[in-house]
Amino acid sequence: MSATIEAADLTIRYGKKKAVDEVTLNVGSGTVYALLGRNGSGKSSLVRCVLGQLRAAAGHVSLFGEDVWKHRARLMERVGVVPEDPDAPPESRVRDLAWFSSCIYSRWDKIAFDRRMQRFAIDTASRFGELSKGQKKQVSLALALATSPEILVLDDPTLGLDVVARKSLFEEVLGDMADRGITVLVTTHDLGPVEAIADRVGMLDRGRLVLDEEVETLKARFRRIRFANPPMALAQANFEAATVRQWGTGTEAVVSNYDDVAFARLRNESEMPVADVSPMTLEEIFIAVVGEEAGVRS
Amino acid sequence: MKAAVLIASRELRDRSRLFVIAAAMAIVPFAAVFTVRENRPLAIATVAAFIAAAYTCSLALMLGVSTVGRELTERRLSFLFAKPVSAPSIWAGKAVSALLTVLGAGVIVILPAYVFAHRGWQDMWSAGGKPVIAYATGMSIMLFFVGHAVSTLLRSRSAMLALDFAMIAISAITMFSLARPLLLGGGRDLVLGMLAIAALAMLLLFAIAPAWQLAQGRIDLRANHRALSTFLWSGAAIVLIACAAYTWWVITPPIDSMTEHFAVEQSRAGDWVYVSGQTPGRGQYLASFIVNTSTKDRERIMVSPWSRVHFSNDGRTIAWLEPAELLLPRGHTFRLYTRRLETGAEPVVSPLELPMPREAALSDDASRIAIIRANQIQVYEIATGNLLGAATVTTGDLESMIFAAPNLVRMVERRSPSAIGMAEFDVATKKFTRTPDRPHRPGHAAGLQLTADGSRVFLRREGTIIDARTGATLVTLPLTSDKPFFNAMLRDGSAIVTRDSKLYHFDRNGALVAEIPLPVQRAGVAAQIGASKLLLGVTGQNPKQWRMLIVDLTTHKVVTTVDQVLGPVPSWNGPVLREFPDEATLIGMDASRKLVMWDARTGKKRPFHS
Numbered sequence: 023m024s025a026t027i028e029a030a031d032l033t034i035r036y037g038k039k040k041a042v043d044e045v046t047l048n049v050g051s052g053t054v055y056a057l058l059g060r061n062g063s064g065k066s067s068l069v070r071c072v073l074g075q076l077r078a079a080a081g082h083v084s085l086f087g088e089d090v091w092k093h094r095a096r097l098m099e100r101v102g103v104v105p106e107d108p109d110a111p112p113e114s115r116v117r118d119l120a121w122f123s124s125c126i127y128s129r130w131d132k133i134a135f136d137r138r139m140q141r142f143a144i145d146t147a148s149r150f151g152e153l154s155k156g157q158k159k160q161v162s163l164a165l166a167l168a169t170s171p172e173i174l175v176l177d178d179p180t181l182g183l184d185v186v187a188r189k190s191l192f193e194e195v196l197g198d199m200a201d202r203g204i205t206v207l208v209t210t211h212d213l214g215p216v217e218a219i220a221d222r223v224g225m226l227d228r229g230r231l232v233l234d235e236e237v238e239t240l241k242a243r244f245r246r247i248r249f250a251n252p253p254m255a256l257a258q259a260n261f262e263a264a265t266v267r268q269w270g271t272g273t274e275a276v277v278s279n280y281d282d283v284a285f286a287r288l289r290n291e292s293e294m295p296v297a298d299v300s301p302m303t304l305e306e307i308f309i310a311v312v313g314e315e316a317g318v319r320s
Numbered sequence: 321m322k323a324a325v326l327i328a329s330r331e332l333r334d335r336s337r338l339f340v341i342a343a344a345m346a347i348v349p350f351a352a353v354f355t356v357r358e359n360r361p362l363a364i365a366t367v368a369a370f371i372a373a374a375y376t377c378s379l380a381l382m383l384g385v386s387t388v389g390r391e392l393t394e395r396r397l398s399f400l401f402a403k404p405v406s407a408p409s410i411w412a413g414k415a416v417s418a419l420l421t422v423l424g425a426g427v428i429v430i431l432p433a434y435v436f437a438h439r440g441w442q443d444m445w446s447a448g449g450k451p452v453i454a455y456a457t458g459m460s461i462m463l464f465f466v467g468h469a470v471s472t473l474l475r476s477r478s479a480m481l482a483l484d485f486a487m488i489a490i491s492a493i494t495m496f497s498l499a500r501p502l503l504l505g506g507g508r509d510l511v512l513g514m515l516a517i518a519a520l521a522m523l524l525l526f527a528i529a530p531a532w533q534l535a536q537g538r539i540d541l542r543a544n545h546r547a548l549s550t551f552l553w554s555g556a557a558i559v560l561i562a563c564a565a566y567t568w569w570v571i572t573p574p575i576d577s578m579t580e581h582f583a584v585e586q587s588r589a590g591d592w593v594y595v596s597g598q599t600p601g602r603g604q605y606l607a608s609f610i611v612n613t614s615t616k617d618r619e620r621i622m623v624s625p626w627s628r629v630h631f632s633n634d635g636r637t638i639a640w641l642e643p644a645e646l647l648l649p650r651g652h653t654f655r656l657y658t659r660r661l662e663t664g665a666e667p668v669v670s671p672l673e674l675p676m677p678r679e680a681a682l683s684d685d686a687s688r689i690a691i692i693r694a695n696q697i698q699v700y701e702i703a704t705g706n707l708l709g710a711a712t713v714t715t716g717d718l719e720s721m722i723f724a725a726p727n728l729v730r731m732v733e734r735r736s737p738s739a740i741g742m743a744e745f746d747v748a749t750k751k752f753t754r755t756p757d758r759p760h761r762p763g764h765a766a767g768l769q770l771t772a773d774g775s776r777v778f779l780r781r782e783g784t785i786i787d788a789r790t791g792a793t794l795v796t797l798p799l800t801s802d803k804p805f806f807n808a809m810l811r812d813g814s815a816i817v818t819r820d821s822k823l824y825h826f827d828r829n830g831a832l833v834a835e836i837p838l839p840v841q842r843a844g845v846a847a848q849i850g851a852s853k854l855l856l857g858v859t860g861q862n863p864k865q866w867r868m869l870i871v872d873l874t875t876h877k878v879v880t881t882v883d884q885v886l887g888p889v890p891s892w893n894g895p896v897l898r899e900f901p902d903e904a905t906l907i908g909m910d911a912s913r914k915l916v917m918w919d920a921r922t923g924k925k926r927p928f929h930s
Binding site: 036037070073074075076077094095096097098099101103105107109110111113114118121122123125126127 | 542
């Protein structure tokens with residue numbers, strides 16, 4: 023699978039501060055890539071750089087194999103963007119925004135846009151600035167999807183939205199993906215819905231990409247283990263603990279290289295009174311990797 | 321291009337409210353109907369023009385400040401950068417829409433008044449109203465572009481702002497420094513032209529810089545600032561370099577390209593000549609040179625055309641004045657420059673600031689200057705600016721002032737319209753003395769002549785020579801005013817009168833020594849040559865009548881005649897008749913108004929620029 027989005031040794035600076043530090047990532051064609059990170063971890067900066075809106079201090083980014091900083095205008099024909107903060111001109115009416123996009127994009131899908139507006143129950147005569155936050159996001163998404171993009175970039179698309187709006191937004195994305203199999207780069211704090219659609223996940227922590235992996239692989243190797251004894255035995259089994267904390271009178275550990283065979287052997291050899299071994303959600307893994315108690319990351 | 325049109329079109333739609341406001345403003349001028357009784361159409365047109373000008377200018381500034389700057393600050397520019405639209409298209413679309421908004425709003429304000437008070441517009445045009453509209457349009461365009469740039473710089477709140485202010489200061493100082501030599505040379509027209517072209521170039525830079533700014537900065541406000549500053553200051557540097565090259569070209573014309581001669585002065589020793597004049601393509605700028613006629617060394621000096629160039633009596637120094645305030649070149653204070661007449665010598669500026677040059681005199685070696693300031697005569701050492709002596713002088717306008725000796729300054733005062741008087745100041749004793757008033761017909765300073773030592777004053781119109789210390793009449797020449805005459809007092813106090821085709825030489829006591837026939841009518845005395853010769857000149861409207869004569873007062877003969885040459889002409893720079901050595905090479909102008917050098921002994925001519 024060829025890389026549609028490719029970042030190599032990417033560093034972004036704001037003055038002396040490094041927002042993104044030597045990040046390398048590849049997003050293959052048709053992949054849904056979830057870029058996760060805490061506030062200020064550098065997600066939005068990375069996305070802006072991927073869109074050719076921000077210049078990297080070092081490294082480079084390419085879309086479809088072309089340098090995005092040099093060929094941004096041409097490449098954006100194939101990219102749909104839903105920004106973190108709705109950025110359309112507040113004075114513009116929705117229909118004017120649609121007209122503007124229809125004139126600029128050669129693959130503008132007017133029918134799809136109109137249908138979505140009907141489905142979202144948004145009056146296209148409304149001025150963008152008069153819409154609610156959820157409606158703005160919906161209009162942004164409809165505008166992005168109507169361009170028939172090959173890459174869809176969603177920068178924290180559900181930020182500030184209620185549960186219903188979040189669900190509606192992701193359903194739209196899922197629907198479009200099902201139709202066309204587009205490549206999606208999404209940054210979000212809303213990990214539940216993303217877990218269902220993401221093929222691959224990257225985690226940024228203070229500008230560094232600390233994890234970049236297929237979701238299924240990730241979920242397979244992370245386990246929460248709760249047991250009564252102190253955790254010395256984990257090391258004997260070569261388990262790497264991402265977090266270790268007291269759990270009642272026992273211990274709870276998140277291991278990042280779980281293996282059923284190794285664990286069975288450990289249990290037999292150490293006669294460890296295991297209370298529980300449970301799989302983890304993406305959100306739990308995220309907390310273990312970049313949360314306050316994070317230790318070993320991968 | 322298409323994207324730019326689309327962006328402009330969308331933004332124009334978004335700004336429809338501004339046109340509604342303009343339409344509301346268009347009604348306001350018609351209120352003049354209720355307040356003005358006479359020529360109501362003119363009142364309506366005038367008010368409409370004023371409102372349109374004010375509205376378009378303020379709108380242009382507002383749009384300039386907000387068009388890109390506000391979107392950058394509010395992080396809304398990503399809307400366009402996430403689309404297949406180039407940065408130049410974004411700027412072109414925004415700029416065109418903003419300018420169309422401004423101009424369209426102006427037209428909307430004016431249109432009803434133009435239609436319904438057409439006669440008023442015609443009256444206003446004829447009263448000079450057209451430039452107001454043109455200025456308002458130009459000002460609106462300028463305000464939009466400059467407003468955008470200033471807004472971008474200020475909004476970034478970057479430390480680079482200090483660098484921008486430094487660059488503004490450096491650019492202004494550089495421009496002033498470039499304009500200075502042109503202004504000093506009288507090239508005010510060139511400065512205005514240069515400033516206009518530089519301003520247009522800068523406006524062009526301000527217009528296209530944002531395209532570069534957006535291409536390099538995109539949605540990052542500080543990167544936008546950085547890119548804009550880099551472009552603007554690089555462009556400004558190119559403009560300044562071009563201006564510097566132009567200034568250099570103007571102030572360094574070759575001397576042989578001089579076509580119009582503004583001033584030609586020759587030093588007493590005869591070796592050095594000061595020449596100033598205009599050269600092709602350099603407008604009113606006057607180039608100035610000093611030329612050594614013996615060695616043919618020629619050096620450019622910066623002298624204002626309104627300055628007075630003066631060769632010291634010892635022939636070793638040239639001095640001139642420049643206005644202390646460049647922006648007020650006809651102001652009342654001047655700086656004194658002196659330059660030794662030696663090849664490669666540098667001009668030296670005195671720390672003194674002087675009043676009007678008419679009220680100043682240089683000592684023979686140009687080491688001292690006497691000035692009249694605030695009812696005081698003050699004598700300074702030029703090099704240091706030290707005051708050597710001062711005394712209160714009584715009221716009266718100064719006619720002439722001269723250093724009779726290094727420590728003695730003599731003056732001729734105009735004490736009333738019909739009286740003059742002599743005065744002297746002894747620098748060593750600080751003593752100031754005056755003679756009683758003496759009747760004298762009102763006249764110009766040129767009517768007076770002094771001997772080089774200042775001991776005698778020749779009242780040329782009366783033909784009277786008086787003692788400069790006492791004011792007593794020494795000699796009265798037998799002149800009648802029935803025919804025109806020229807006269808002059810020589811170094812030894814003897815006097816010359818020319819009338820018709822005769823030259824009369826009177827000794828220092830007024831006795832006629834010789835009557836010498838001249839081959840010309842109406843010859844004026846230009847200078848004394850050596851110990852006993854006299855240089856005479858015949859002027860006239862027709863250059864072919866010009867003629868210079870050298871008369872030997874010993875042999876009573878005309879020894880040299882040079883036809884179709886005029887010069888050296890009498891200096892208007894001092895009250896003392898000039899003197900040149902016998903072997904001097906003299907400077908004049910030939911019939912084609914080109915400078916020529918001619919030998920005082922042989923009369924042989926050769927081109928000045930040879």
